[in-house]
Amino acid sequence: MTRLALIAHDEKKADLIDFVREHETRLGECSLVGTGTTGKRITEETSLTVERMASGPLGGDMMIGAEVAKEALDGVIFLRDPLRAQPHEPDITALLRICDVHDTPLATNLASAAYLIEGV
Numbered sequence: 302m303t304r305l306a307l308i309a310h311d312e313k314k315a316d317l318i319d320f321v322r323e324h325e326t327r328l329g330e331c332s333l334v335g336t337g338t339t340g341k342r343i344t345e346e347t348s349l350t351v352e353r354m355a356s357g358p359l360g361g362d363m364m365i366g367a368e369v370a371k372e373a374l375d376g377v378i379f380l381r382d383p384l385r386a387q388p389h390e391p392d393i394t395a396l397l398r399i400c401d402v403h404d405t406p407l408a409t410n411l412a413s414a415a416y417l418i419e420g421v
């Protein structure tokens with residue numbers, strides 16, 4: 302089964318929830334993991350269940366990165382907030398980097414996320 306990570310910064314969480322609702326059928330065929338707050342909100346606000354890692358600022362991005370390093374993920378959708386600095390920026394950069402190291406599909410905006418879920 303396709304295993305996907307879903308992550309969004311606070312300003313992008315509503316967009317990700319709308320995306321999940323719009324693509325519920327396709328995403329329902331996948332196993333989903335996410336950072337803490339993102340996973341909680343998707344689980345509460347959509348029909349899908351997300352396995353939750355720690356919250357991003359507490360190491361959640363690194364936990365997702367470890368899954369990528371183990372090649373245990375088929376893709377990562379990470380809606381970053383491009384307009385605000387994050388306290389855990391090094392963790393975010395590390396996650397993006399490890400996706401490139403393992404050639405793991407990574408979408409950081411909604412348009413590319415739509416392509417990603419059709420392609421994985």
Ligand SMILES: O=C(CO)COP(=O)(O)O
Pocket residue numbers: 308309310311335336337338339340355356357358361362393
């Ligand atoms: O900060 C995040 C990703 O860098 C997301 O973490 P949360 O889903 O816990 O808000």
